[in-house]
Amino acid sequence: MNIELKILDWFRTLHTPVLDKFMTSVTKLGNAGIFWIILTVLFLLIPKMRKTGVVMAAALIIDLLLCNVLLxxxxxRIRPYDVNIGIQLLVAKLRDYSFPSGHTAASFASVAALYFAGEKKLWKPALVLACLIAVSRLYLYVHYPTDVLGGVVIGIIAGYLGYRLVKVLEDKFSRMKNGGE
Structure with a gap:
């Protein structure tokens, strides 16, 4: 058995009814990036947070393209529960591929967007939630550790690219507004 399945099997030794309920609840926050999308929309609606919302929106769109459309x-890569078929899942089987973890990538894209946008008070609690979502994917046996690690890397890249894209567009519009170009 490969090392990644051994790690997932170790997570299975941690299962308790309370932890099962907690991890299934945490992972639901990452379903289709819903928590991060709602947070982005809220930021877009608050004038003082609008730029952060735009950076998060750009990061999530870039993440969607890199993670779910391309990679x-x-x-x-098939899911670990399709390799170790004796596992009884606590969540519904997924229909897409395993690498990278989309829950993790969207979470870390949002955290990175918050960080690069300068949201000093928000990115740290968001990081805690992103880490919990990432661990939940292992606990629930729906991703390999390298899927989660790949999601972290893709997410951070998407967050940075979202920030840079908004910065470039902001600079371009600023120059146009001031009579340049």
Whole structure:
């Protein structure tokens, strides 16, 4: 058995009814990036937070394209529960591929966007939630550790690219507004 399945099997030794309920609840926050999308929309609606909302929106869109459109289909890695078929899941089986973890990537794209946007008070609690979501994916046996690690890396890259894209567009519009170009 490979090391990644051994790590997932170790997570299975931690299962308790309370932890099962907690991890299934935490992972739901990452379903389709819903928590991060709602947070982004809220920021877009608050004038003082609008720029942060735009950076998060850009990061989540870039993440969606990199993670779900490109990499999942390119790598086409099957889920660990399809390899170790004796596992009884606490969540519904997923229909997409395993690498990278989309829950983790969207979470870390949001955290990175908050960090790069300068949200000193928000990025740290968001990081705690992102880490919990990432661990929940291992606990629930729906991703390999390298899927989660890949999600972290892709998410951080998407967060940075979202920030840079908004900065470039902001600079371009500023120059246009001031009569340049």
């Amino acid at each position: 999942k289909n390119l790598v086409a």
